[in-house]
Amino acid sequence: MSQRRFLVSPADLDQDLVELAPEEAAHALKVLRLTPGDGLWLLDGAGRRARAKVEAVAKGRVSCRVLERETPPRPWPRLVLLCGLLKAPALELLAVKLTELAVDEVRLIPTQRAVPKPKPGHEARLQRLAAQALKQCGAAWAPLFHAPQSLASALAAAPDPARKVILYEDETGQSLAGALARPPAAEEVWALVGPEGGFTPEEVAQAQAAGFIACGLGPVILRAETAALACAALVRFNPVPGLP
């Protein structure tokens, strides 16, 4: 049943009977050829999902009966990625992969060396891509994509107790894994990743003044999107308390 996942609004998921949006209904009927009685999952992209079954099908419309709602636990720690503004293909890759890696928030920052300029509606497009990725991976929520914001305002948004790291290719003495592992265990990680071309020294100093620890990722220069993915993987798949 891995492909039988459909997006609905959080309000719809409160109902006992949910009608799929036209695009979702078309997928259910034309690709998956669902018929009444077939099981499926409804995802609201905001933390809840429900087992459901097709109740009725008529004229391109699909109504579903909700059987059981669930609210899966969110991965721990919370993970917020601050990312220099990248070109569209790199951001689109991130929208998909960061959804699989259960990143909680993405804040895009037009840093000094970032080449692309912020465009209106950019974050809405990434949010739509993340929603599609959600259906693939079965997660219960997608990262929240904020509108592009200044470095100063993104830094100021990080709460004091969060573990704050900035990935900086000139840092050779502090590993990211080491910074993440410092006790006490962080409830929340805020990770700042540069654009293509990296940060200026002033930006690094600004982040450090805001409590971000400069961390290196080894001798090879990762592309910005690779660094973001590697960082998310490291946070998500470090040893989980209680598991060997």
Added chain:
Amino acid sequence: MSQRRFLVSPADLDQDLVELAPEEAAHALKVLRLTPGDGLWLLDGAGRRARAKVEAVAKGRVSCRVLERETPPRPWPRLVLLCGLLKAPALELLAVKLTELAVDEVRLIPTQRAVPKPKPGHEARLQRLAAQALKQCGAAWAPLFHAPQSLASALAAAPDPARKVILYEDETGQSLAGALARPPAAEEVWALVGPEGGFTPEEVAQAQAAGFIACGLGPVILRAETAALACAALVRFNPVPGLP
């Protein structure tokens, strides 16, 4: 000088004067507009690189004088990825990203549920993509892409002392990070990642019989290429001995 990297053969890198291949020379002249005296890096993709300078330029040809050769230490531990055969876009993404993440070898396996079929020359195309990625990231070598091989022969190739893991979505009791961290520290990691659709239970049993530890990556179903990237990041960016 981040973009002034050029690929040459290992044999050429032994010479004091190296002529760039036509495609590389065209890039040097038409895009970067290099002139005699300009500095650049020559990479052989097999572990060595050299600082060099443009000696002469004529009729689309560029000859370079080698100033200093270096053999950077390879990242530790050695990392071999065994990967179910994926569709071309996923493999192409991996060819680039696994180069940045300094994976040593990639062995593609037409597992039972793998949809694409092995094609002659496939690994050569991935090797070329990895070589291009090398120029981007400045690494001294690219992963070696083997021709597709059976699961049995890939499993048999793993040396006894290697840490061997298989990523399996039904495994919930053993984390990948935990398996990697088991003492003694492994000199070599062999990681087996499924195709889209995952492994059959028989394949998992076959890998376990060959000493591979089944590990989970959390409740979300990662796409195969995302799992491969996450695994490589976790191996590469775990705490480095001697670094905080």
